[in-house]
Amino acid sequence: MALEETLIANNSSLKNEMDYLEQVLLNTHRIDPNLYEEYDVKRGLRDSNGKGVLTGLTEVSDVCGFDVINGRKIPAEGSLYYQGINVNDLVHGLGSKKFGFEETIFLLLFGRLPKEEELKRFLGIMFELEALSGRFVRDVVMKASNSNIMNAMQRCILTLYTYDDNPEDISVENVLRQSLELIAKMPLIAVYSYHAYRHFRKDETLLIRNPEKGRSLAENLLLMLRPNGQYTELEAKVLDIALVLHAEHGGGNNSTFTTHVVTSSGTDTYSSTAASIGSLKGPRHGGANLKAQKMFDDIKASVKDWDNEDEIRLYLRKILNKEAFDHSGLIYGMGHAVYTLSDPREKLLKSFAEKLAKEKGLENEFALYDRVERLAKEEIMTHRKMFKPVCANVDFYSGFVYTMLGIPEELFTPLFAIARIAGWSAHRLEELLNAGKIIRPAYKYVGHHTEFYARDERE
Incomplete structure (x- = not known):
């Protein structure tokens, strides 16, 4: 249960006081979004081109999603x-x-x-x-x-x-x-x-x-x-x-x-x-595969003919237009911050998903996933007027695989x-x-310094 349900449900006075504090809070901490651009803040530790800010070095793994030719990012197989x-x-x-x-x-x-x-x-x-x-x-x-x-x-x-x-x-x-x-x-x-x-x-x-x-x-x-x-x-x-x-x-x-x-x-x-x-x-991180699976449950229930690409395409447009599923406008499992043409994990997992679907007699469901993947790429690029290609990520098939495994x-x-x-x-x-320093990035203060007033002088 939520805090108010557990602690305040039977105390209307306390409930009113909590509502007041909520309003005070909502009127605080609102930062002008234009200031992020003015101070060149790398929100999400990513620059304006979507590239991650370099904060360290590693030999553990390397994620490659594009080629750089003459200083330009060129889409490539991941x-x-x-x-x-x-x-x-x-x-x-x-x-x-x-x-x-x-x-x-x-x-x-x-x-x-x-x-x-x-x-x-x-x-x-x-x-x-x-x-x-x-x-x-x-x-x-x-x-x-x-x-x-x-x-x-x-x-x-x-x-x-x-x-x-x-x-x-x-x-x-x-x-x-x-x-x-x-x-x-x-x-x-x-x-x-x-x-x-x-x-x-x-x-x-x-x-x-x-x-x-x-x-x-x-x-x-x-x-x-x-x-x-x-x-x-x-x-x-x-x-x-x-x-x-x-x-x-x-x-x-x-x-x-x-x-x-x-x-x-x-x-x-x-x-x-x-x-x-x-x-x-x-x-936004590990829970994305569950979101993708719930989206597919919705697609399966809403699309009558899984072989009809026009019907699938129409429903994907409804999702993108915030008219269907969770009204977020997102097709979960599509797109990645680094990969452009393909996510290598998705390609590998998809091949094993196909084998498992055959063993389970779920070829029709796998075919639906395959169609949605192909059509979603086209619809997202058209809807968002994108020139950069969109690929499915590993979350697209992982929920399907886990469901087939009875997880x-x-x-x-x-x-x-x-x-x-x-x-x-x-x-x-x-x-x-490597005995690095404590990681301590900077935040720019954009508030205002004010005078301290005694309690009986505050308005």
């Missing part, structure tokens, strides 16, 4: 590199092997892919670290269940601080140990928090299943989540690839930049991770966090290793 390795090569090189996400974790943290013996040793460490004690599950995960699993995960991670004998030590050795523990435990925290929510908020049967050593992180996610613990080889593979594709995306995305900012203050690993989860929770919507964004903590950990270690 590419993404983890520690210098093209993600396309990484995914295709994994082939039918499991533990693709685990190999990716090693790559991001240590700068290269593991040798066979190194992978075995690394997996052994991860298997040992993934367990959560029964005491922690009982006293933390099961208490104060939360309908938003991201908040539940934050609470659990912050509480892990009290279970750590050396939580404040930010030496590289200790932070690496903490990072590996959090990466290994995050799937259990998310899935168990979801089961607690179902049981205590939905009055459904409580299901807690321990992960099994020898299974990949993706396999254990499906094992712990599903009542029967069963999954197909393709399902586990597709989830593994989804985790690989969401593991990292440069230092400038909101949650990873949060990692750098908070880490630069010298705080502990648990506080840093909780802060990044708070960032990822936002619908509930409550876990869409937590699944993103389960993957992205690998990248956060790599960036946190990079920040610590």
Whole structure:
């Protein structure tokens, strides 16, 4: 419930006072938007051309969305590199092997892919670290269940601080140990928090299943989540690839930049991770895939003939004109701040979505996604009179993939966090290793200095 509903509902006088304070607040903090241009403020840390302001250096990953020729940005097929390795090569090189996400974790943290013996040793460490004690599950995960699993995960991670004998030590050795523990435990925290929510908020049967050593992180996610613990080889593979594709995306995305900012203050690993989860929770960041999925639910219900491109196009125009869906004028899953012609993650995930749709008998739904993707590009460019091409991003198909895997919507964004903590950990270690200054950008004061008046002289 909202604050007013819980604290003020039965007190009309207090309600009136809160309404007054709200009006005072609304008349404050209003900054003239023209001042941002006057002082050349890089809102969102992006310049007038949409390019991110350079705030640091990284070797963890590289996001490429265009070519620069004679000083001009030229649209290009997107590419993404983890520690210098093209993600396309990484995914295709994994082939039918499991533990693709685990190999990716090693790559991001240590700068290269593991040798066979190194992978075995690394997996052994991860298997040992993934367990959560029964005491922690009982006293933390099961208490104060939360309908938003991201908040539940934050609470659990912050509480892990009290279970750590050396939580404040930010030496590289200790932070690496903490990072590996959090990466290994995050799937259990998310899935168990979801089961607690179902049981205590939905009055459904409580299901807690321990992960099994020898299974990949993706396999254990499906094992712990599903009542029967069963999954197909393709399902586990597709989830593994989804985790690989969401593991990292440069230092400038909101949650990873949060990692750098908070880490630069010298705080502990648990506080840093909780802060990044708070960032990822936002619908403009990690919550975008859920928005895209809900939009498609609306399209499926509103478009009678999924094969009729004219009908689809007409409905997309209604969305852009703020006449349909959530009236925001946005087609979710379309467009990206860096990528122009294509998002490499979207292309890879789309290919696996098609394979999974065939296994599930959902070819018609996949065909609808494909048509919407193609038509939306045209409609957005026409509607907004754009010359820069628009591409679908990874959120366009991820919700569809998760739905086919039977993953509930409550876990869409937590699944993103389960993957992205690998990248956060790599960036946190990079920040610590390079001993940078505390990140402290400037804000220009545009208010007015005023006199202080005694209380009885104030008007």
